[in-house]
Amino acid sequence: xxxxxxxxxxxxxxxxxxxxxxxxxxxxxxxxxxxxxxxxxxxxxxxxxxxxxxxxxxxxxxxxxxxxxxxxxxxxxxxxxxxxxxxxxxxxxxxxxxxxxxxxxxxxxxxxxxxxxxxxxxxxxxxxxxxxxxxxxxxxxxxxxxxxxxxxxxxxxxxxxxxxxxxxxxxxxxxxxxxxxxxxxxxxxxxxxxxxxxxxxxxxxxxxxxxxxxxxxxxxxxxxxxxxxxxxxxxxxxxxxxxxxxxxxxxxxxxxxxxxxxxxxxxxxxxxxxxxxxxxxxxxxxxxxxxxxxxxxxxxxxxxxxxxxxxxxxxxxxxxxxxxxxxxx
Numbered sequence: 001x002x003x004x005x006x007x008x009x010x011x012x013x014x015x016x017x018x019x020x021x022x023x024x025x026x027x028x029x030x031x032x033x034x035x036x037x038x039x040x041x042x043x044x045x046x047x048x049x050x051x052x053x054x055x056x057x058x059x060x061x062x063x064x065x066x067x068x069x070x071x072x073x074x075x076x077x078x079x080x081x082x083x084x085x086x087x088x089x090x091x092x093x094x095x096x097x098x099x100x101x102x103x104x105x106x107x108x109x110x111x112x113x114x115x116x117x118x119x120x121x122x123x124x125x126x127x128x129x130x131x132x133x134x135x136x137x138x139x140x141x142x143x144x145x146x147x148x149x150x151x152x153x154x155x156x157x158x159x160x161x162x163x164x165x166x167x168x169x170x171x172x173x174x175x176x177x178x179x180x181x182x183x184x185x186x187x188x189x190x191x192x193x194x195x196x197x198x199x200x201x202x203x204x205x206x207x208x209x210x211x212x213x214x215x216x217x218x219x220x221x222x223x224x225x226x227x228x229x230x231x232x233x234x235x236x237x238x239x240x241x242x243x244x245x246x247x248x249x250x251x252x253x254x255x256x257x258x259x260x261x262x263x264x265x266x267x268x269x270x271x272x273x274x275x276x277x278x279x280x281x282x283x284x285x286x287x288x289x290x291x292x293x294x295x296x297x298x299x300x301x302x303x304x305x306x307x308x309x310x311x312x313x314x315x316x317x318x319x320x321x322x323x324x325x326x327x328x329x
Contacts, residue, residue: 002039005328007275007289008282010312012321020282022258024273024290025199029207031175033196034269037328040196044274045182047190047255051078051138052221052263053173053201054188057165058141059217063148067098074224075231076137080254082234083112083132090231091136098140098147105130106156107139107186114234135186137231142188158189167191172214173201185256195272198261202270205251205263222263225251238284241303246296252287254280260287264296281323285310289325 004021011017023038033040046053055077058064064074073094081087095101110133112118121128130136139155145162146155155162158181167189171177174197184190193201208218225232229243232253239252246252251263258275260283271290275282284307291297297304311319 004042004276005038006326007037007328008285008323009326010281010321010323012312017321020275020277020279020286022273022275022282022286023195024271024286025195026290026294027196027199027203027270027272029203029268031200031203033199037273040194040199042195042274043179043192044195044198044259045184045190045192045257046198046261046272047184047257047259048080048135049253049255049259049261049272050170050190050198050201051080051135051253052205052218052225052251053170054138054166055141055221056169056173056214056217057145057162059220060169060213061145061148061165063145064220066148067144069094069144071220071224071227072231073137073141074221075228077141078221078225078253079137079232080134080239081137081231082114082237083110083117083128083134084114084234085117087114087137087231087234088112088117088131091131091140094137094140095131095143098144100143100147102129102131104143104153105133105136105139106154107133107135107188110134133186135184135188139186139188156188163189169214170201173204173218174198175200195274199270199272202261202263202272203268204270206265206270207268222251222265225253238287238303238307241306242288242291242297245298245301245303246291250291250296254283258283260284262287262291264294267294267296269294281307285323285325286329289329293329 008020026035233239257278262271
């Protein structure tokens with residue numbers, strides 16, 4: 001088995017303080033490996049990086065059109081949002097439009113990552129609710145499918161019709177039978193696949209056309225993500241900033257534990273990476289480095305510099321070191 005390779009270095013002064021190893025795959029339009037680092041067949045849990053796959057049944061079932069969902073709804077269904085008002089207010093309205101409220105969600109409450117939203121909650125003596133969960137858009141999408149199918153309320157259970165549809169879509173676009181699943185932080189099943197399989201799925205999205213229901217669904221989801229990058233994550237977040245830097249030419253999505261994917265329709269490439277120690281700073285640096293290496297991301301764009309060769313500062317603002325890619329890119 002191919003071992004994880006050093007991808008990202010963290011320097012403090014002239015001393016190499018940390019080294020992050022990982023795996024990555026770039027797939028072409030045929031789903032074949034165009035570039036690889038480490039072990040392409042590494043089995044992983046995609047975590048939130050696969051939300052666009054989990055959202056396919058929302059469109060394929062007819063639920064999205066039946067409830068009049070907009071591209072903004074679809075972007076939120078793919079989002080790991082920061083809980084800002086631009087995220088939570090549309091989710092509240094969406095829940096109301098399908099005749100439900102916060103209690104119908106199964107994702108659990110979460111303190112917003114957005115400072116303004118967090119401060120507002122606590123200054124008013126309130127507590128975070130489930131709509132503030134970064135996955136509330138995905139879960140409201142699940143609820144929309146469940147309402148459309150007239151299925152039961154426990155949409156997060158692996159044997160529920162919603163999750164059966166998600167698994168079918170997941171195995172179809174990855175080209176692999178999933179060997180199992182883990183329960184994600186939001187309580188939904190997260191199906192395992194190889195890094196090659198996840199990259200193949202992203203290549204499917206990159207090359208999706210209008211010839212099938214699934215292809216049309218994939219195109220709508222990518223258009224929603226690239227058209228509304230602020231809804232997919234939030235201000236200051238890597239997914240939002242890198243999509244803006246690429247000016248709609250890529251859909252980018254992070255997942256917990258060092259997973260990242262990118263969809264490049266113009267190049268017909270799908271990218272998937274996993275940092276072995278699960279560190280976000282390393283996955284952001286590695287993803288930006290792959291995009292630079294492929295010639296699609298400007299190495300001098302501020303969004304790139306914030307994550308690749310970025311200075312590290314202490315609490316007094318003094319530069320103490322930097323984070324940079326290794327020479328594998």
